[in-house]
Amino acid sequence: MSKKSNTSKRYSAEFKRDAIALVHSSGETVTEVARDIGVSPAGLRNWVNQDKTDRGLGPAGALTTAEREELVRLRRQVRELEQTVEVPGKATAFFANRKTK
Structure with missing residues (x-):
């Protein structure tokens, strides 16, 4: 039985950029990419959504x-x-x- 840690992992900006690029280029869902690279789907989804906001494509009022x-x-x-x-x-x-x- 594996025990989950309550501490969050920190990923480098480069790792996040690569993960976001993989989501856009792979044709796989965020959940599938997250499983492949070993991160949580919710975390990867947040990174993708923040990237959209940073590029001016996010919802109105969202902070970059x-x-x-x-x-x-x-x-x-x-x-x-x-x-x-x-x-x-x-x-x-x-x-x-x-x-x-």
């Missing part, structure tokens, strides 16, 4: 890979800026509270 990366970067930057603003506010409240006691 570059847009997703920028969104992650901007959200991280907002968190850092919020923390930077929060510290002086807490310090001001602390010292204002000390003076009134």
Whole structure:
């Protein structure tokens, strides 16, 4: 009996590109290609769909890979800026509270 790992595998960008190209050129279904190369069908399907979006062929409103990366970067930057603003506010409240006691 084989045990499945709960950890996800990471595949290189080159491996993903090759897998997507194989789906397009082989005439096989995504499930068949996934089985042949040893990846999950859902994962390969996601790669194919993201590739379509990156090429401008995806559904309206879908984010490209570059847009997703920028969104992650901007959200991280907002968190850092919020923390930077929060510290002086807490310090001001602390010292204002000390003076009134």
